[in-house]
Amino acid sequence: MPKIVDHEERRKRLVEAVWALAVRGGTEKVTLRKVADEAGVSMGQVQHYYPSMQALIRDALDRAVQAVNASIENAVRTAGATGPEALLRACLHALVSPDEESMRLMRFSLAVAGRAVSDPTMARVLAPGDDELLSFTAGLITAARQEQGGEPRGEERTDADICWSLATSLGVDVALGYRSPDAARSVLDHHIDRLLGSGRHETAG
Template sequence: MPKLVDHEERRAHIIDALLRTAADSGLHAVTMRSVAIEAGVSVRLVQYYFDTKEQLLLAALTRLAVRMGERVRDRVRAAGSSTAPRDIIEAVLLEAIPTDEESRTFHLVYTEYAVLSVTDPALAGQSFLAAPNEMEGFLVGQLAAAQQAGDTDPCLDARQEAVVLLAVSAGLGLSVLLGQRTADDAAAVLHYHLGRLFPDARTSEGL
């Protein structure tokens, strides 16, 4: 009896091959052939699942976004439902710092996608570009909750502080990718900055 083909598994296998290729050589070096070689399949099979390179790129981006969203939610859950907003904010922002191979691949490829979207109309309209706006809204909510709880200065502009936090975490993540500092050093800088926003707050162990 012929073995049944798991098409979703094959698609995922091909997408993962693209991500590895992009992480090693950059998006500019990705071709249908290079992905096929990395995946150990034929170019025809890659084209069976993805008609164009653009389709493959967008599928890879969607996979990245879903996985990193799961990682952020895992960090928030690990912080606990009764955890203070300061700890939740730190848990979320730490995900912007590449600490392992998966997060390094995400941030490297995501950065390349973002730059490419500036000149590629097909990428410019994709939903992944809205992720920073969604995160900004989330941080505003957490900062507002912290102000209500008396954990930070009630006179702070929560929106402006959220923008600064995102800029700091993104810059730290990029500095790790560029080898300017280690992930531990970047996390220490983030911890220091949050300590200025929440001078009297205590963080949960393990964050």
């Protein structure tokens, strides 16, 4: 009956505007008017797709989390056939990637983290990996150890947990500019070296 538009495209555009604004000036600088300006639409349109500011920020966060997960899955797909150790490294590297889009997502997540302190509905941000991811990672660690002739130690799940916590922390450092992506990767690789017991590891400038 009415005009038919692509809602998904509209929301995506608005969320992109939120990301850009939050990265530039923190979530406190995200206002209905500025989002509208940034997206090149009217304030009315923003209100049409989101009932409140909260809802808009929350959707932006949901999509950011989803995008980060997608980048991890993408790393898995890309490095899938290269063996468990390389795959493990590739997954973790996704959090400290120098890729511009990846940096934006991390920065936005960090910007929203401040709200998560008091707003439980924002609680997904910077959260430890979910069960599925941890199990998958633990499996990689086990496989990598067996591949090197070692034996599983029965605590691979905690090891995986540590890996993701470390990677998250390094990702935050990269997002805040405290470390270069290369430096972060090198630290991450050092940890994996120790974790798997192999002495081999090269630094990338």
